[in-house]
Amino acid sequence: MNTTPQPDPKDRPARLTVGVVGAGRVGPALAASLQLAGHRPVAVSGVSDASRRRAAALLPDVPLVAPAEVLQRAELVLLTVPDDALPGLVTGLAETGSVRPGQLLVHTSGRYGAKVLDPALRAGALPLALHPAMTFTGTPVDVQRLAGCSFGVTAPEELRLAAEALVIEMGGEPEWIAEERRPLYHAALALGANHLVTLVAQSMELLRTAGVAAPDRMLGPLLGAALDNALRSGDAALTGPVARGDAGTVAAHIEELRAHAPQAVAGYVAMARATADRALDHGLLKAELAEDLLGVLAETPGPSEKPGPADTDGPDDTDGPEGDAR
Numbered sequence: 001m002n003t004t005p006q007p008d009p010k011d012r013p014a015r016l017t018v019g020v021v022g023a024g025r026v027g028p029a030l031a032a033s034l035q036l037a038g039h040r041p042v043a044v045s046g047v048s049d050a051s052r053r054r055a056a057a058l059l060p061d062v063p064l065v066a067p068a069e070v071l072q073r074a075e076l077v078l079l080t081v082p083d084d085a086l087p088g089l090v091t092g093l094a095e096t097g098s099v100r101p102g103q104l105l106v107h108t109s110g111r112y113g114a115k116v117l118d119p120a121l122r123a124g125a126l127p128l129a130l131h132p133a134m135t136f137t138g139t140p141v142d143v144q145r146l147a148g149c150s151f152g153v154t155a156p157e158e159l160r161l162a163a164e165a166l167v168i169e170m171g172g173e174p175e176w177i178a179e180e181r182r183p184l185y186h187a188a189l190a191l192g193a194n195h196l197v198t199l200v201a202q203s204m205e206l207l208r209t210a211g212v213a214a215p216d217r218m219l220g221p222l223l224g225a226a227l228d229n230a231l232r233s234g235d236a237a238l239t240g241p242v243a244r245g246d247a248g249t250v251a252a253h254i255e256e257l258r259a260h261a262p263q264a265v266a267g268y269v270a271m272a273r274a275t276a277d278r279a280l281d282h283g284l285l286k287a288e289l290a291e292d293l294l295g296v297l298a299e300t301p302g303p304s305e306k307p308g309p310a311d312t313d314g315p316d317d318t319d320g321p322e323g324d325a326r
Contacts, residue, residue: 018031018040019073023054026080030108032140058143067098078108093120110189131152132146150174151174151175205261206260238278242272242275265300
């Protein structure tokens with residue numbers, strides 16, 4: 001439930017016509033949410049069949065048009081394209097005269113702040129960066145999930161209230177991110193969310209190999225409790241053989257993974273090393289137990305390492321700051 005105080009009516013944007021450039025999983029959901037707040041979607045662009053289906057499901061009766069026409073019809077335009085495509089899109093729209101003075105131009109990239117919209121700013125647009133910190137499915141359930149979702153907000157100071165008001169209208173919680181901190185902010189979210197999906201998928205595959213018929217049912221309570229504990233307690237929630245310093249158990253894990261899922265070894269070792277470092281730093285892993293554990297991990301190449309003569313110097317080659325950066 002959104003507990004953020006509602007902005008004063010004078011600070012709320014007027015009811016706006018809304019357009020979407022890029023009918024991926026995010027844009028139609030945000031436009032549908034804005035529609036619930038009283039704004040009016042008037043145009044959407046999408047090329048693939050999947051994009052068109054999403055637009056039809058979430059924004060029925062809203063016409064599909066070219067990006068330039070979206071900007072002609074809408075006062076508020078959502079640019080919801082992949083991060084790498086955003087700078088070129090903005091430059092192209094500005095150079096072709098598609099951007100109109102006073103038009104609110106909103107991108108949803110986590111990586112970029114408002115400066116990526118500078119070409120449109122020079123054409124008179126009002127630039128906003130509103131990144132929803134949520135995984136989208138491309139279905140109507142996304143609109144419901146926006147309730148209470150945090151948004152990374154970056155905008156010129158004079159547009160801050162308008163940006164925050166739009167987020168609140170979508171049911172979200174605005175979180176101000178400085179322009180220069182956007183890449184770090186986005187890296188943090190990718191580390192937590194995107195990599196989590198990979199870890200869970202790998203875990204389910206291994207459980208199936210081990211003979212578990214319903215790995216999702218087995219993992220659900222365990223992972224739910226681990227996530228809740230981590231959000232509440234941070235590193236104090238660390239458990240398991242690495243945090244305990246059970247070097248023999250970790251060695252057995254690696255041996256089994258080499259035999260049954262060699263593609264998972266590098267990830268296991270990388271996460272075990274990171275876990276050991278954090279457990280040591282927070283006093284959870286006893287120093288006298290860490291030596292054997294780190295020895296086991298040092299004997300196993302990490303994600304970008306290959307065994308060979310150059311690796312004979314041991315953990316000092318890989319565990320320092322430069323090794324961690326790999």
